[in-house]
Amino acid sequence: MSLDPRTAHKDYAYSLDLDRSLFHGNWTTPSADPQNLKLHVARMEFVASRLRGETGMRGEQGLVGEAARVPRVSFSAALTYPQVDPGTVVFDKVLVNDGSYYDPYTGIFTAPYDGRYFISAILTGHKNEKVEAVLSKSNVAIARVDSAGYQPEGLEYKPMVENKPNTGSLGIFNIILPLKVGDTVCVDLVMGKLAHSDEPLTVFSATLLYEGAEE
Numbered sequence: 001m002s003l004d005p006r007t008a009h010k011d012y013a014y015s016l017d018l019d020r021s022l023f024h025g026n027w028t029t030p031s032a033d034p035q036n037l038k039l040h041v042a043r044m045e046f047v048a049s050r051l052r053g054e055t056g057m058r059g060e061q062g063l064v065g066e067a068a069r070v071p072r073v074s075f076s077a078a079l080t081y082p083q084v085d086p087g088t089v090v091f092d093k094v095l096v097n098d099g100s101y102y103d104p105y106t107g108i109f110t111a112p113y114d115g116r117y118f119i120s121a122i123l124t125g126h127k128n129e130k131v132e133a134v135l136s137k138s139n140v141a142i143a144r145v146d147s148a149g150y151q152p153e154g155l156e157y158k159p160m161v162e163n164k165p166n167t168g169s170l171g172i173f174n175i176i177l178p179l180k181v182g183d184t185v186c187v188d189l190v191m192g193k194l195a196h197s198d199e200p201l202t203v204f205s206a207t208l209l210y211e212g213a214e215e
Helices: 005-023 034-051
Strands: 074-078 093-098 108-110 115-124 132-137 140-146 170-179 184-191 203-211
Touching: 115 132, 115 184, 132 170, 140 170, 170 184
Parallel strands: none
Antiparallel strands: 074 093, 074 203, 108 184, 115 170, 115 203, 132 140, 132 184
16 A cells, blocks of 8 residues: 555654554553553554555566586496405496496495495395305495304304304395595405395495585
Protein backbone atom coordinates (compact mmCIF):
# COMPACT_ATOMS: atom_id res chain seq x y z
CA MET A 1 0.00 0.00 0.00
CA SER A 2 1.44 3.40 -0.99
CA LEU A 3 1.74 6.24 1.52
CA ASP A 4 -1.17 8.70 1.29
CA PRO A 5 0.20 12.26 1.74
CA ARG A 6 -3.17 13.39 3.07
CA THR A 7 -2.95 11.03 6.02
CA ALA A 8 0.81 10.56 6.41
CA HIS A 9 1.16 13.40 8.91
CA LYS A 10 -1.70 11.97 10.94
CA ASP A 11 -0.11 8.50 10.91
CA TYR A 12 3.23 9.94 11.90
CA ALA A 13 1.67 11.99 14.72
CA TYR A 14 -0.23 8.93 15.83
CA SER A 15 2.96 6.85 15.86
CA LEU A 16 4.71 9.47 17.99
CA ASP A 17 1.81 9.48 20.40
CA LEU A 18 1.93 5.68 20.44
CA ASP A 19 5.68 5.75 21.16
CA ARG A 20 5.10 8.08 24.08
CA SER A 21 2.42 5.83 25.49
CA LEU A 22 4.57 2.72 25.13
CA PHE A 23 7.95 4.00 26.32
CA HIS A 24 6.89 6.51 28.96
CA GLY A 25 4.62 4.26 30.92
CA ASN A 26 1.29 5.82 29.89
CA TRP A 27 -0.39 2.46 29.61
CA THR A 28 -1.38 -0.23 32.04
CA THR A 29 0.68 -3.38 32.39
CA PRO A 30 -0.35 -6.39 30.23
CA SER A 31 -1.02 -8.48 33.30
CA ALA A 32 -3.43 -5.85 34.59
CA ASP A 33 -5.15 -5.14 31.30
CA PRO A 34 -4.45 -7.64 28.45
CA GLN A 35 -6.91 -5.84 26.20
CA ASN A 36 -4.78 -2.71 26.42
CA LEU A 37 -1.73 -4.63 25.15
CA LYS A 38 -3.72 -6.09 22.25
CA LEU A 39 -4.91 -2.60 21.34
CA HIS A 40 -1.37 -1.23 21.30
CA VAL A 41 -0.13 -4.12 19.18
CA ALA A 42 -2.95 -3.61 16.71
CA ARG A 43 -2.16 0.12 16.51
CA MET A 44 1.54 -0.57 15.93
CA GLU A 45 0.76 -3.01 13.13
CA PHE A 46 -1.58 -0.45 11.57
CA VAL A 47 1.03 2.31 11.63
CA ALA A 48 3.70 -0.02 10.24
CA SER A 49 1.43 -1.05 7.39
CA ARG A 50 0.73 2.60 6.49
CA LEU A 51 4.38 3.66 6.59
CA ARG A 52 5.73 0.61 4.77
CA GLY A 53 6.52 1.19 1.11
CA GLU A 54 5.32 -0.94 -1.74
CA THR A 55 7.20 -4.13 -2.60
CA GLY A 56 9.57 -3.54 -5.49
CA MET A 57 9.68 -5.53 -8.69
CA ARG A 58 11.48 -8.83 -8.61
CA GLY A 59 14.94 -8.70 -10.15
CA GLU A 60 16.11 -10.80 -13.03
CA GLN A 61 17.21 -14.34 -12.35
CA GLY A 62 20.98 -14.81 -12.26
CA LEU A 63 22.98 -17.16 -14.40
CA VAL A 64 22.95 -20.84 -13.53
CA GLY A 65 26.11 -21.75 -11.64
CA GLU A 66 28.37 -24.66 -12.36
CA ALA A 67 27.41 -28.02 -10.93
CA ALA A 68 29.35 -29.16 -7.89
CA ARG A 69 32.32 -31.32 -8.80
CA VAL A 70 31.91 -34.81 -7.37
CA PRO A 71 35.00 -36.94 -8.07
CA ARG A 72 34.24 -40.39 -9.41
CA VAL A 73 36.74 -42.66 -7.72
CA SER A 74 35.99 -46.35 -7.26
CA PHE A 75 37.26 -49.71 -8.34
CA SER A 76 36.58 -53.38 -7.91
CA ALA A 77 38.83 -56.16 -9.16
CA ALA A 78 38.89 -59.95 -8.87
CA LEU A 79 41.58 -62.63 -8.85
CA THR A 80 41.51 -65.07 -11.79
CA TYR A 81 44.88 -66.84 -11.44
CA PRO A 82 46.53 -68.90 -8.66
CA GLN A 83 48.17 -66.87 -5.88
CA VAL A 84 50.19 -69.24 -3.72
CA ASP A 85 53.26 -67.18 -2.86
CA PRO A 86 53.38 -64.45 -0.21
CA GLY A 87 53.34 -60.91 -1.53
CA THR A 88 51.01 -58.29 -2.97
CA VAL A 89 47.90 -59.85 -4.44
CA VAL A 90 47.42 -58.72 -8.03
CA PHE A 91 43.67 -58.66 -8.65
CA ASP A 92 43.81 -58.86 -12.41
CA LYS A 93 40.16 -58.85 -13.54
CA VAL A 94 38.88 -55.26 -13.36
CA LEU A 95 35.15 -54.99 -12.79
CA VAL A 96 35.01 -51.23 -12.17
CA ASN A 97 37.83 -48.70 -12.31
CA ASP A 98 36.44 -45.15 -12.31
CA GLY A 99 39.35 -42.80 -12.85
CA SER A 100 41.79 -45.69 -13.47
CA TYR A 101 43.44 -45.23 -10.08
CA TYR A 102 43.77 -48.98 -9.52
CA ASP A 103 46.61 -50.72 -11.37
CA PRO A 104 45.63 -54.30 -12.35
CA TYR A 105 49.28 -55.08 -13.13
CA THR A 106 50.57 -54.32 -9.63
CA GLY A 107 47.46 -54.75 -7.44
CA ILE A 108 47.94 -51.25 -6.01
CA PHE A 109 45.37 -48.47 -5.63
CA THR A 110 46.70 -44.90 -5.49
CA ALA A 111 44.56 -42.22 -3.85
CA PRO A 112 44.00 -39.24 -6.21
CA TYR A 113 42.45 -36.95 -3.53
CA ASP A 114 42.70 -36.30 0.17
CA GLY A 115 39.66 -37.81 1.83
CA ARG A 116 37.95 -40.76 3.44
CA TYR A 117 37.94 -44.02 1.50
CA PHE A 118 36.02 -47.23 2.07
CA ILE A 119 38.27 -50.24 1.49
CA SER A 120 37.00 -53.81 1.18
CA ALA A 121 38.52 -57.18 0.33
CA ILE A 122 37.13 -60.71 0.31
CA LEU A 123 39.83 -63.37 0.38
CA THR A 124 38.63 -66.90 -0.27
CA GLY A 125 41.11 -69.66 0.40
CA HIS A 126 41.24 -73.36 -0.36
CA LYS A 127 39.39 -75.74 1.92
CA ASN A 128 41.24 -76.95 4.99
CA GLU A 129 43.94 -74.32 4.52
CA LYS A 130 43.92 -71.05 6.35
CA VAL A 131 44.48 -67.66 4.75
CA GLU A 132 46.41 -64.87 6.43
CA ALA A 133 46.83 -61.43 4.86
CA VAL A 134 47.38 -57.77 5.72
CA LEU A 135 45.93 -54.58 4.28
CA SER A 136 48.77 -52.15 3.66
CA LYS A 137 48.66 -48.36 3.37
CA SER A 138 51.81 -46.94 1.81
CA ASN A 139 53.78 -50.06 2.83
CA VAL A 140 52.50 -49.97 6.42
CA ALA A 141 50.21 -52.73 7.72
CA ILE A 142 46.84 -51.28 8.72
CA ALA A 143 44.74 -54.39 9.32
CA ARG A 144 45.20 -58.15 9.37
CA VAL A 145 42.91 -61.10 8.73
CA ASP A 146 43.44 -64.71 9.72
CA SER A 147 40.79 -67.19 8.62
CA ALA A 148 41.89 -69.57 11.39
CA GLY A 149 41.04 -67.04 14.07
CA TYR A 150 43.15 -64.95 16.39
CA GLN A 151 46.03 -66.59 18.28
CA PRO A 152 48.10 -64.33 20.53
CA GLU A 153 51.23 -66.49 20.24
CA GLY A 154 52.00 -65.48 16.65
CA LEU A 155 53.97 -67.22 13.96
CA GLU A 156 57.37 -66.60 15.53
CA TYR A 157 56.45 -68.59 18.66
CA LYS A 158 54.54 -71.59 17.29
CA PRO A 159 55.22 -71.96 13.58
CA MET A 160 54.33 -75.67 13.52
CA VAL A 161 50.96 -75.11 15.18
CA GLU A 162 50.21 -72.23 12.83
CA ASN A 163 50.88 -74.42 9.78
CA LYS A 164 48.47 -77.16 10.75
CA PRO A 165 45.50 -77.62 8.37
CA ASN A 166 42.47 -75.60 9.34
CA THR A 167 38.93 -75.54 8.04
CA GLY A 168 38.89 -71.75 7.96
CA SER A 169 39.14 -70.39 4.42
CA LEU A 170 37.72 -66.85 4.33
CA GLY A 171 39.14 -63.47 5.30
CA ILE A 172 37.38 -60.11 4.96
CA PHE A 173 38.51 -56.49 5.19
CA ASN A 174 35.95 -53.70 5.65
CA ILE A 175 37.50 -50.44 6.78
CA ILE A 176 37.34 -46.66 6.27
CA LEU A 177 40.75 -45.03 5.88
CA PRO A 178 41.89 -41.40 5.68
CA LEU A 179 44.17 -41.14 2.65
CA LYS A 180 46.22 -38.34 1.21
CA VAL A 181 47.05 -37.76 -2.43
CA GLY A 182 49.58 -40.39 -3.47
CA ASP A 183 48.90 -42.84 -0.65
CA THR A 184 48.77 -46.45 -1.84
CA VAL A 185 46.62 -49.35 -0.66
CA CYS A 186 47.06 -53.04 -1.43
CA VAL A 187 46.46 -56.52 -0.01
CA ASP A 188 49.51 -58.60 0.91
CA LEU A 189 49.20 -62.36 1.26
CA VAL A 190 51.16 -63.70 4.24
CA MET A 191 50.13 -67.34 4.16
CA GLY A 192 47.75 -69.63 2.34
CA LYS A 193 46.42 -70.20 -1.16
CA LEU A 194 43.77 -67.90 -2.57
CA ALA A 195 40.91 -69.30 -4.63
CA HIS A 196 40.60 -67.96 -8.16
CA SER A 197 37.84 -68.15 -10.73
CA ASP A 198 36.24 -66.27 -13.60
CA GLU A 199 33.33 -65.86 -11.20
CA PRO A 200 34.80 -63.62 -8.49
CA LEU A 201 35.77 -65.44 -5.31
CA THR A 202 38.58 -63.15 -4.19
CA VAL A 203 37.83 -59.44 -4.65
CA PHE A 204 39.45 -56.10 -3.76
CA SER A 205 37.42 -52.85 -3.84
CA ALA A 206 37.63 -49.21 -2.78
CA THR A 207 35.66 -45.98 -3.22
CA LEU A 208 36.04 -42.34 -2.23
CA LEU A 209 33.37 -41.41 0.31
CA TYR A 210 34.14 -37.68 0.47
CA GLU A 211 37.03 -35.28 0.01
CA GLY A 212 38.76 -33.51 2.86
CA ALA A 213 42.21 -33.17 4.36
CA GLU A 214 43.06 -35.45 7.24
CA GLU A 215 42.67 -33.69 10.57
